[in-house]
Amino acid sequence: MRLEVRQASRTTTVELGEAKPADGIVLIDSRVAELYPDLARGAIIVPRGERSKSLRQFGRLHAELVAKGANRKSQLIAIGGGVVGDLVGFVAATYMRGIAYESVPTTLLAMVDSSVGGKVAIDLPEGKNLVGSFWPPTRVTIQPQFLSTLPPRQVRNGLAEVLKMGFIRDPFLAEPRPVTAELIFRAIKNKQEVVEADEFETLGIRAILNFGHTIGHAIEAVLGYRGLLHGEAVAVGMAAEAKLGETLGITEPGTAAEVGRILHQAGLPTSHLLLSDPERLIDRMRSDKKAEGNGLAFSLLNRIGECKLQTGIRESDVVRALRD
Numbered sequence: 001m002r003l004e005v006r007q008a009s010r011t012t013t014v015e016l017g018e019a020k021p022a023d024g025i026v027l028i029d030s031r032v033a034e035l036y037p038d039l040a041r042g043a044i045i046v047p048r049g050e051r052s053k054s055l056r057q058f059g060r061l062h063a064e065l066v067a068k069g070a071n072r073k074s075q076l077i078a079i080g081g082g083v084v085g086d087l088v089g090f091v092a093a094t095y096m097r098g099i100a101y102e103s104v105p106t107t108l109l110a111m112v113d114s115s116v117g118g119k120v121a122i123d124l125p126e127g128k129n130l131v132g133s134f135w136p137p138t139r140v141t142i143q144p145q146f147l148s149t150l151p152p153r154q155v156r157n158g159l160a161e162v163l164k165m166g167f168i169r170d171p172f173l174a175e176p177r178p179v180t181a182e183l184i185f186r187a188i189k190n191k192q193e194v195v196e197a198d199e200f201e202t203l204g205i206r207a208i209l210n211f212g213h214t215i216g217h218a219i220e221a222v223l224g225y226r227g228l229l230h231g232e233a234v235a236v237g238m239a240a241e242a243k244l245g246e247t248l249g250i251t252e253p254g255t256a257a258e259v260g261r262i263l264h265q266a267g268l269p270t271s272h273l274l275l276s277d278p279e280r281l282i283d284r285m286r287s288d289k290k291a292e293g294n295g296l297a298f299s300l301l302n303r304i305g306e307c308k309l310q311t312g313i314r315e316s317d318v319v320r321a322l323r324d
């Protein structure tokens with residue numbers, strides 16, 4: 001299975017199945033390197049975990065590339081989850097003003113979400129993804145066999161983003177389903193369509209991908225990015241934002257219960273203690289880089305399969321919806 005994502009700076013070929021990565025300088029997640037030593041031979045190892053999306057690793061990788069004699073024609077091969085994809089993508093965006101890279105996602109989240117769309121970034125102590133760029137890979141090579149070693153909790157983490165895609169635009173994906181190549185492909189196809197319609201997230205179209213994320217990001221930030229995985233925080237966020245949508249009369253009644261049921265069936269959390277302290281979450285939402293103008297912005301469902309960016313939402317309404 002194969003598709004192309006056409007973006008202004010580059011067209012990315014996504015290949016799902018047996019395709020092997022091209023030649024290049026391999027940068028690989030340390031855990032993946034342990035599990036697949038053949039892939040790690042001669043590679044630059046990136047310590048596993050979000051902490052590697054740092055200025056420090058960013059600097060270190062640039063230095064390693066210089067030491068390896070990488071030039072403007074060199075190509076990087078990023079093997080790992082979203083952390084390695086985001087970090088290596090951003091290194092590729094800046095090394096000698098930008099070189100090509102290929103992405104080999106090894107987590108479900110990276111396969112269905114982070115490796116498509118061109119966003120690359122690292123974190124600052126002040127917040128996540130604060131330094132970054134749009135720099136799509138030349139190719140994304142997806143080998144679903146990597147999922148055979150992925151811990152079940154990490155699989156559910158990726159499923160949260162697949163279900164999100166279902167909730168916002170593709171009812172077929174809004175049910176927990178076995179993770180097959182077809183399911184992965186369908187999720188990517190959805191992301192491709194959204195990204196191509198609004199590459200730089202300026203038209204309010206790509207923003208629908210943030211369903212569940214306004215609250216999800218706030219929860220992650222308040223927790224200091226510990227305890228919950230991103231997909232788990234987003235699951236809690238989706239359940240809460242579905243409720244918010246109903247409270248505001250934007251979301252069809254009954255949708256929140258349905259969203260909650262589906263998430264629960266997929267083994268994802270739908271509630272969190274922090275929801276009983278909405279003021280704390282709202283403080284974080286205000287400083288989220290996606291906030292704008294008066295009130296808060298949320299991507300809210302009209303019904304399952306349909307979502308729109310809504311701006312100017314009053315904080316008092318959010319407090320009310322979260323407390324209930």
Ligand SMILES: NC(=O)c1ccc[n+]([C@@H]2O[C@H](COP(=O)([O-])OP(=O)(O)OC[C@H]3O[C@@H](n4cnc5c(N)ncnc54)[C@H](O)[C@@H]3O)[C@@H](O)[C@H]2O)c1
Pocket residue numbers: 029030031032035048049050053080081082083084086106107108109110113114115116117118119120121129146147149150151154157230
């Ligand atoms: N660029 C985007 O559009 C975008 C979108 C969503 C998320 N992200 C970013 O993605 C990151 C999260 O990505 P993630 O969930 O893939 O996390 P991750 O990259 O940290 O991987 C999760 C864990 O799984 C391990 N692992 C990876 N592949 C494995 C395999 N095949 N078998 C066993 N273990 C494996 C890793 O070592 C790690 O410990 C976050 O930094 C987030 O900001 C980016």
Ligand SMILES: [Zn+2]
Pocket residue numbers: 161213230234
């Ligand atoms: Zn997400």
